[in-house]
Amino acid sequence: MRKENDILKDSLELKQMPFTVPEGYFGAFKEANARPVAVKVSLWNRIAPYAAMAAVFVSLVTTGTFLLERSMPQYDMTEEDYVLFSDNMMNTIAYEMEYGSQLAEAEVSSEDIINYLIYTGVSAEHIELSK
Amino acid sequence: MTDNDIIKLCGCGRQEEAFNGIVHAYTERLYWHVRRFLCSHDDTNDLLQDIFIKIWTALPSFRGDSKLYTWLYRIATNEVLNHLRKRKFKALVSLESSYAAVERMIDDDPHFNGNQLQRELHKAIQRLPEKQRIVFNLRYFDEMKYEDIADITGTSVGALKASYHHAYTKVKEDLQKVIEV
Numbered sequence: 001m002r003k004e005n006d007i008l009k010d011s012l013e014l015k016q017m018p019f020t021v022p023e024g025y026f027g028a029f030k031e032a033n034a035r036p037v038a039v040k041v042s043l044w045n046r047i048a049p050y051a052a053m054a055a056v057f058v059s060l061v062t063t064g065t066f067l068l069e070r071s072m073p074q075y076d077m078t079e080e081d082y083v084l085f086s087d088n089m090m091n092t093i094a095y096e097m098e099y100g101s102q103l104a105e106a107e108v109s110s111e112d113i114i115n116y117l118i119y120t121g122v123s124a125e126h127i128e129l130s131k
Numbered sequence: 132m133t134d135n136d137i138i139k140l141c142g143c144g145r146q147e148e149a150f151n152g153i154v155h156a157y158t159e160r161l162y163w164h165v166r167r168f169l170c171s172h173d174d175t176n177d178l179l180q181d182i183f184i185k186i187w188t189a190l191p192s193f194r195g196d197s198k199l200y201t202w203l204y205r206i207a208t209n210e211v212l213n214h215l216r217k218r219k220f221k222a223l224v225s226l227e228s229s230y231a232a233v234e235r236m237i238d239d240d241p242h243f244n245g246n247q248l249q250r251e252l253h254k255a256i257q258r259l260p261e262k263q264r265i266v267f268n269l270r271y272f273d274e275m276k277y278e279d280i281a282d283i284t285g286t287s288v289g290a291l292k293a294s295y296h297h298a299y300t301k302v303k304e305d306l307q308k309v310i311e312v
Contacts, residue, residue: 006303007248007303007306007310008271008302011248013246013248013249014248014249014252016245016249017167018245018246018249018250019170019172019244019245020243021162021172022242026158029158029179030155030158033158033180033183035147036187
C-alpha cells in the first residue's frame with residue numbers, strides 16, 4: 001500500500017521556530033517587566049471623555065438654537081404695524097412710554113375734539129349743557 | 132513557580148508576586164505565540180509589553196474559572212488580532228496588501244534562521260484566514276488540546292477541528308507546490 005506523503009508530518013524541522021531573538025533578550029525583558037508599572041494615564045486621556053461630552057453639548061445647543069431661529073417666521077414690523085399691534089397691548093403704560101412724548105407735543109385742534117365727541121356718541125346738546 | 136502557585140498568590144491578593152511569576156513563566160511562550168503571527172521581532176516586543184500591561188490590569192479579575200495559561204493566551208490572542216487589524220488598515224492606506232508586507236517582512240527579517248521550507252511554511256500560514264491561522268499555530272506548533280483552544284478562542288471544538296483540517300490541507304498543498312517547483 002502506497003503511503004501518502006505529508007510534508008508537515010515528515011519534515012520535523014518545520015515544527016521548530018526559525019526565528020531568533022537578540023542575545024539576552026528574554027532575560028532583559030523579564031528584568032524590565034517583572035515589576036508591574038502603574039499604567040500612566042496622561043492628563044488629556046483623563047479629561048478627554050469630559051471634553052468630548054462638553055463638545056457634544058455645546059454643538060447640540062448651537063445647532064438647536066440655529067434650527068429654532070430658522071424655523072421661526074421672520075416678520076419685520078413697520079411703524080404702522082407697530083401702532084396697529086400696540087392696540088392689543090395689555091399695558092397701556094408701555095404705549096404711553098413709547099408715544100407719550102409725541103402725544104404731548106401733538107397739537108389737538110377744536111375740530112379734532114368735536115370729531116372725537118361725535119365718534120364716541122356724545123350729543124351736541126350734552127356739550128351745550130356742559131358749557 | 133507553577134500555575135497553581137500563581138493562582139494561589141492571586142487569591143491571597145498578592146498581585147505583584149503573581150504577576151512576577153507570570154512574567155517569568157510565560158514570557159517565552161507568549162513571545163513565540165505572538166511572533167508566529169507578527170513575524171517581526173520589534174512588533175512582537177512592543178505588543179508583548181502591551182500584553183503584560185493588559186495582564187496586570189486584568190489580574191484582579193482573574194477568578195480561576197479557566198486555566199491560567201488559556202486565560203493568558205486569550206489576552207495575548209486578542210491583542211494580536213487587534214494588532215493585525217490595525218496592520219490591515221495601515222496596508223490599506225499604503226496601498227500595499229497586508230500579506231505582501233508580511234511576506235517582505237519574513238524575507239528581510241535579520242532574525243530569521245531557518246531553511247527555505249520553513250520560510251515557505253510561515254508565508255503559507257500568513258495566507259490563512261485569521262481563525263484558521265490561530266488554530267493552526269496553537270495546534271501544530273504548541274500541540275494544544277482542542278478544548279484549550281476552544282477556551283482561548285471561544286469557538287466550539289467541532290468548528291475548531293474543521294478549521295484546523297482546512298488550514299492543514301491548505302498549508303500542505305502550498306508546501307507541496309514549492310517542493311515540486
